[in-house]
Amino acid sequence: MESTDILKYLEGRSSEAEKRKLVKWLDASPDHVKEFEEIRFVFEMTKIYDSECREFLAERSDKPMKVRLGGRLPRIVRRLGGVAAAVVLFFGAGYLTYLHTVNSFSSQYTSLDVPAGQRVDITLADGSRVWLNSGARLEYPVVFGRHERMVKLTGEAMFEVEHDEDHPFIVRTFASDVEVLGTRFNVVADEKSRRFSTILLNGSLRLTERTTRAGAVLNSGDEAHWLNGRFSVSKVRDFDAVCWTEGLISVRGQSFEELMRKFETAYNVRIEIARQTMPVIGFASGKIRISDGIDHALRVLQHTSDFTFTHDPKKNVVTIH
Structure with a gap:
């Protein structure tokens, strides 16, 4: 990751794709987290020591940022409080900044609305694929959080989820949360007509009703329909119901x-x-x-x-x- 890419994020000019790339880079190594924090620290210090820090950034803008003890950055640190500031910078702030960055991105939801007469398929940040039927709306974060992968759906969609048992995939609808224990399933969530159903093609799903918290577990070949706050689970009668993806x-x-x-x-x-x-x-x-x-x-x-x-x-x- 070039320091110019990190500076672009700090200035608020990164695209969603660039933000996802940055978070993956941070997640790859603790050294990357440390490097990010060092650049962020210098960037923020420009508000106090503008000319000196900008000169420092200009010198490093065409190469990866590596700051070592004895260089210019530690002198700036000493001017801000000596050893205490350096300890916070190099031993604590890096990980906190990483957590803050991931949490910040995972709370930024974007939405995709599919016009009538069209169908759309997209690939999410974790590699999962979603096919959206006409009139559907999907809300999803720029980057998934550290504990779960949650999206919000209105309308009909087919999901093919990348397996990650440490980060459950959850589809939130007006009627139910659909927690993915398997891989491929179809969901219809029409709040206007109060219609909710799901067909599981393979794997398993856990449904949790939003109001009563009543639940149901589906296995491959099951379908569930929601009526008056309760789920009715049976074997799929018509797999042709998901042929809209074709x-x-x-x-x-x-x-x-x-x-x-x-x-x-x-x-x-x-x-x-x-x-x-x-x-x-x-x-x-x-x-x-x-x-x-x-x-x-x-x-x-x-x-x-x-x-x-x-x-x-x-x-x-x-x-x-």
Whole structure:
């Protein structure tokens, strides 16, 4: 790590990627923590001894910062209090600064909102991957904390978590905390409709209800649904429910109204149902490719369902008749 990169952070000009790089560098060696503290100390002393410290930093700006006893930095330390200041600097402040830096970064959450009609996948700081469905929102820290890895989810997402038993991965939703004991799972957390469910593809999960603290443990092939503060756990009935990560929508087990709500999000369109009764979907199973568009999806359903539709592209409205 170049001293110029550290100075950039101290001046508040580092990007999130640069901050993550700095924390990984600090975590790699106690010597790095000491070096960071030495540079930080000189940087802060510029407020008191501006000209001397800036000259010192300028001399070192093109090479890694190494400060040894007998150099200019100890003379500055002596001017600030002698041996006591040096002891604090070299034997205590380094580790405290490291803790402060990690805690500071882990409390800085950023958010990612996925527009309707789109899907996004990202890789988090620990290497875990997250696929976000249309309309989902993920809040995550720039750098995970020292004790746990926590993210906050609204909407639907698929997680593939890097294993680290010393740092549990937790997905916080409006209904439940999902603690990852395994690797790959899908979560739906729709606070507006009070809908929460999760499907575990492999590994194990621990669910903890946010209000009552009631819990449940899932194993591979289990799914859980949340209703009135309680979890119902059963074997997965339809693995096609997670095919959205492949750009597909499953019609299995969906009512016409439920499917139209999914279409609205997936195709970024408003659907109005202008009829007294809902059509019945005649397919027992099947998948519709999102990239083929809303008109194609509705024409597929028309093969077994009795309805017509009109599409006004200017108003971005589909009306079901």
